[in-house]
Amino acid sequence: MKFIALIAAAIALVLPLEARAGNVGFIELNIANGADKPLNIGVWYPTDAPASPQPFREFTQAVAPAGPVSGAGLPLVVFSHGTGGWYGEHDDAALALAHAGFVVAAVSHTGDTYDDHSRAASIMGRPPQVRRLIDYMLAEWPDHGRIDANRVGVFGFSAGGFTALVAAGGTPNFSRIGPHCLAHPDYFDCQVIARAHIPASAIPNPPASAWIHDPRIKAAVVAAPALGFTFGPEGLKGVTVPVQLWRDEKDHILPAPDYTDAVRADLPTAPEFHLVLNADHYDFLAPCTEVLRRNAPEICVSPAGFDRIAFHEQFDREVVRFFQKTLG
Numbered sequence: 154m155k156f157i158a159l160i161a162a163a164i165a166l167v168l169p170l171e172a173r174a175g176n177v178g179f180i181e182l183n184i185a186n187g188a189d190k191p192l193n194i195g196v197w198y199p200t201d202a203p204a205s206p207q208p209f210r211e212f213t214q215a216v217a218p219a220g221p222v223s224g225a226g227l228p229l230v231v232f233s234h235g236t237g238g239w240y241g242e243h244d245d246a247a248l249a250l251a252h253a254g255f256v257v258a259a260v261s262h263t264g265d266t267y268d269d270h271s272r273a274a275s276i277m278g279r280p281p282q283v284r285r286l287i288d289y290m291l292a293e294w295p296d297h298g299r300i301d302a303n304r305v306g307v308f309g310f311s312a313g314g315f316t317a318l319v320a321a322g323g324t325p326n327f328s329r330i331g332p333h334c335l336a337h338p339d340y341f342d343c344q345v346i347a348r349a350h351i352p353a354s355a356i357p358n359p360p361a362s363a364w365i366h367d368p369r370i371k372a373a374v375v376a377a378p379a380l381g382f383t384f385g386p387e388g389l390k391g392v393t394v395p396v397q398l399w400r401d402e403k404d405h406i407l408p409a410p411d412y413t414d415a416v417r418a419d420l421p422t423a424p425e426f427h428l429v430l431n432a433d434h435y436d437f438l439a440p441c442t443e444v445l446r447r448n449a450p451e452i453c454v455s456p457a458g459f460d461r462i463a464f465h466e467q468f469d470r471e472v473v474r475f476f477q478k479t480l481g
Contacts, residue, residue, distance in 0.1 A: 176204040177251040178220035184289045186263070192282060193261040195240045196294070197251040199223045211445040214244055222296040224254060228304035228480040231286050232259035233320075235311030236273055236345060236379070238438075239266050243310065245439045249469035255476065256300055260286045265312065267449075274349035276380070279316040280365040283307065287369055304480040306372040308472065310437050311407065314378030318416065321373045322366050322391030325383035327358040333382060333411065341406045342379055370394060372479035374472050375424075376437045377401060381412035386419045396424035397475040399468075401432035403456050425475060429468075431459045440465055 178200035183191040202220030206213050230250055234242050240259035241247075247257040262279050264272025272278060291302050309317030319325065334343035334353035346353050373392075376399040398420075400413035407413070417426055429436065433456055440461045441453035455461050 175199055175201050175223055175252075176220070177214075177216050177248055178202060178218075178222065179207070179214065179216035180219050184285070184293070186282065186285050190263050192263065192285065193240065194286060194289075195244075195247070195259050196290075197244075197247045197257040198296070199227065199251055199254055199256075209241060209244060210239075211442050211448065212241070212244060212439070213442075214248060216248075222256075222299050225299050226301045227254060227256050227299050228306065228476065229256045229258065229287070229290055229300050229302075230306040230308055230476060230480075231283055231290070232257065233279060233283055233307065233309040233313030233316040234259070234262065235313050235438075236265055236341075237267050237270060238310075238313075242438050243308070245465050246308065246469050246472050249473050250476065253473045253477065255473075256290070258286055258290050258294075262312075262316075270348075274346050274351060276312055276315060277359060277363070279312070280319045280367075283316060283320045284365055284367045287367060291369075302369065304371065305369045306374070306476050306480055307370050308374045309378070310376045311434070312379045314375040315380045317373050317375050318378060318384065318389070318392060319364055320367050321370045321394050321396070322368075322389075323384055324361045324364050324388045324391060325380060326385060326388055327356050327383060329383050329385075330356050330380070337411075340408070340411075366391065372476060373397070374475060375399070375416070377404060377407055377413055377434055378416055379407060379412065381407075381415040384416065384419055386421070389416070389419045390421050392420060393422070395422075395475075395479045396420060397427070397472070398424040399427045399429065399437065401429045401434060401436055403431060404434045406434035427471065429464065431456050432464065433459075436461050436464060437468070 178198050186192045200217050200220035201223045202217035204215045204217045240261040250257050307317045331354035372395045374397045435452040446453045
């Protein structure tokens, strides 16, 4: 009887946790962005509504479309994608966070998406879009009253990692880009600049006051950040929030040591650092479907022996754990 009582007690402890996790609601929106084009965003959040498989571009996600939000005082994490991406490229991490009780809002950066490359070299325009997304979620989203404005985090990959660092207080020095591209004209960032017909040596260095920071951000997850070398210790001294930093071992897009390693060395407080062995740059993107492999094979190829699905199970757990720890 004592054994049965212990089992019953254990079930009583576990069930409330599972009930709180519930399902995930999802909605896609276009939000006003001043005189610029509206921003296309996706929002994931906890719900008690029934979820079912729903088409999501080349993917399928188990969500309750426009289901009612469940819970109150929820933390918010905003996502910034890489060059030529879109708001849904990390949907697995967004789903994991929403299952854990977070609201997640991701933005497609205007002019730097898979179907519009017109502003791919204008990375300075990204941090204001992150701030606009936070403004919307905290004041205009119909369920903004369910969000705790004191618990806001940011997640960024590649160009989104750079964006996250700036939003969290970083100030880059673009005068470093010219010498970098002179030494490495074949690197991805220098190729993006070249395709925009902008001489790297002629890129202006905006004053520190021109960079948009958001003090509402209390923690950051940064994976394979672009332009990491542009910050230096002086440029990262304003990043005082906890940072979880990820580097892939075999990055052919942003190779060591100019990007993640530079950020790791220059942050004022050592980040929680993760090195992903045998991984390449695009392995931080959600595992590919067969449709995506046909449409964009270059982002679906991993080094021999690397299991992207298994890695993302670990990656999503670590991202959730970090934000639970830092945002409460």
